[in-house]
Amino acid sequence: MSEPLLSVRDLSVHFGAGAAVDKVSFDLTAGETLALVGESGSGKSITALSLLGLQPPTASVTGQVHFDGTELVGAATATLRAIRGNQVGMIFQEPMSSLNPVHTIGKQIGEVLAVHQGLRRNAARARTLDLLDAVGIPDPQGRIDDYPHQLSGGQRQRAMIAMALANEPKLLIADEPTTALDVTVQAQVLDLLKSLQQAHGMALLFITHDLSIVRHIADRVCVMTKGEMVETGSTQTIFAAPAHHYTRQLLAAAPAGDPAPLPAQSANVVSTQDLKVWFPIRRGLLRRTVGHIRAVDGVDLGIRKGETLGVVGESGSGKSSLGYALLRLIPSTGRIVLLGNEVQSRSWNALRPLRKHMQIVFQDPFGSLSPRMSVGEIVGEGLKVHMPALSAQERDVKVAAALKEVGLEVATAARYPHEFSGGQRQRIAIARALVLEPNFLVLDEPTSALDVSIQSQIIDLLRDIQQRRQLSYLFISHDLRVVKALAHRLIVMRNGQVVEQGEAAAIFADPQQAYTRQLLAAAFDLAAPPNVTDDRLPPPHTSE
């Protein structure tokens, strides 16, 4: 075994008295991929940042980090700066905020070359073009002068990779590089990283919470929880025979199970005919409408009592817009029928009585709860609107029952949302929807902001509630594994249109359309689609 390129011994990071990272040790040799796995708050990102002295100024770092013969902990700023970006490249999670929006990508990559290699003007431009080509951005000549917002999410991440690779680093640190991307794009980026690593013989330190990615890309795995490294070993060993109970827990946490059994034939709770959400594109001085962005373009669907309709698709496919339009949170055309009532033609006030029957749970558990209202007020708000006759005590009783139903203690009613974790907040959001005893619930990516183990808890909760109350769900998600655990039927959306629909089991077993097959392959096998281009422009609206 050769001398390790990076050797970390007893690395600890303290914020005040608490240890965010506690005596972590690992080695990484050239050409090897090491995955740091853990849930949010496990200290994996702060470990990577403190390797290069990028930890927040309030943190104190102890231990040893040997990189290629240099001790990095306590090294002079100049030494660290020479290594950062030059011998060690970094890629971050969110490609949009990691790139400067006011400079072209060519300029930003050129800057890296100028700082570390002294390349100027034409030489830098030629090298930048090479790099963009190497990371698989189509038509680099045409793209080099684009601004970050003109690129799609996958292209932005490719540009970030190009920037990280500009100086041919010996070590690449990738911090959740694919978390913000669609599944198909994620598969492409992973493939790219793998092939680049082989071509350059780089070491890759890959930080992720997603075990399926780890299995796909890593040679060795380090499992972290609460700042401690609980298990380390080769990928095969860890997946085949996990030694530590936390690792086993993590492996078992993937959403599993089957949708709740359907009741006997029943009528549609919700149905739509030719539902369209078109956003006008306005141009010129007089803001004339010159065209439309067809976010949802003629969707027919029907959901029966107790049934879950899964809506899957990549970002920008219009699946969230569909959910919002059903509740008339955004304007749309076409027919919407809820429990035999026309929804579309009603005035805002006439619609209010119907709102009791249809509710929504949003994606972001941090944004969907008013930070200035107590949990009790949040959950009880709908009752004030729809059952104004209730006394304060009766309302409290109903709120308490709803909190209990989602597995929270009644005492939480007096507390504020910021005191809760993401999973608990999502439970509060579900309680807010349930307290009105609706018939139909729109679930807009309710699990995608949560850790895997929490995800499966929420899925179990949703399934329980559905069975008990015979609720109908419209379940919107980009995560097919979650959808598989909950949906009876499925519609696959692309560019606002339904590509394929049918029984979920049938679609998962035997997808008819090429697009569906791509999506399934990317999600379950992390296989990139055969045509490696994601030159689709970013969606012009951000309804998600």
Added chain:
Amino acid sequence: MSGASEIIRPPRLSPLNQRRLANFRANRRGWWSFWIFLFFFVLTLGAEFVANDRPILVMYKGELLTPAFVDYPESKFGGFLGVTNFRHKVNIDEIEANGWMLWPPIRFNHNTVDSFIAFPGANPPSWLLTREQICQRYPEGVEDSFCVPGNYHWLGTDGGGRDVLARLIHGFRISILFGLVLTVLSSIIGVVAGAMQGYFGGWVDLIAQRLIEIWTSVPSLYLLLIISSVIAPNFWVLLGILLLFSWVSLVGIVRAEFLRARNFEYVNAARALGVSNRRIMWRHLLPNAMVATLTFMPFILSGSVATLTSLDFLGFGLPVTAPSLGRLLSEGKSSLDAPWLALTGFLTVAIMMTLLVFIGEAVRDAFDPRKTFR
């Protein structure tokens, strides 16, 4: 002052308000400032009981009289004037002979001219003088029964022989009341206007913003000078004129908060629940805008007080007979040989504003749910 309303509540506080109260108390500086300010405010609210040229209670021939509230003709005490001058020796002797009188600690009003002041012109504070000097103009000198601490000038007098402390107490009250009323009214108008613009957006916002731009470009100071030369300004006229321009100051931040927050997911969630627009604005958006509003309110309050003071200083403010800190300052400026005038005025205004800002900071902390104190 929302901080005040948080605290002057019945003991049955909801958990939320208990938390806010605890946060408010945790800011020690603001908490102390609040009590100091409240002390001064309550004290000056009862200015008639603290500094008055009439007794609070009089017992005269078996009858209990309240001269602080009721004007008694002098004929009641055997004189002939329309209104009794209780500081006149004849009246005092008459009442003392037939009963007793209870004086406030300071026996001067803000307009009372002391006929027994030690020196002509502005008199220095009494603690700089000997008792002989203070009493030298009384008929019986040091022996005079009238030369008591209640008739001393603890902070001296102005050039017209009026007691500075009495003017200060009455001037403080009118400044704070003026500032409070102006702040509350302009905040209500400003928040409502900003909320409407931010929430509804579009044409409402566009037109209202342009109108406000035109309105704010009117030079308010000159307008004020013109108006005050046409109609004699009193408390309410001055308040109305200042209100015309001061409501604009909050519109911007409230509008920005509403614009930002109206598409938040929890606002969407409330729409999905069927909550009405008015209620969404009140329950979900206003608390958001409240922190920004409360951050501004102490500044508006101290700004209002400063505006009134400066108008009085320039001579365009309240009528001459009204007590005012501004006029005290301007007299201090014109009579530099009596530094106690300017010093008193300056220290009062400075301490008052400092207390207001400290309280404002504590109130802001109290309403911030993310703020934690150890």
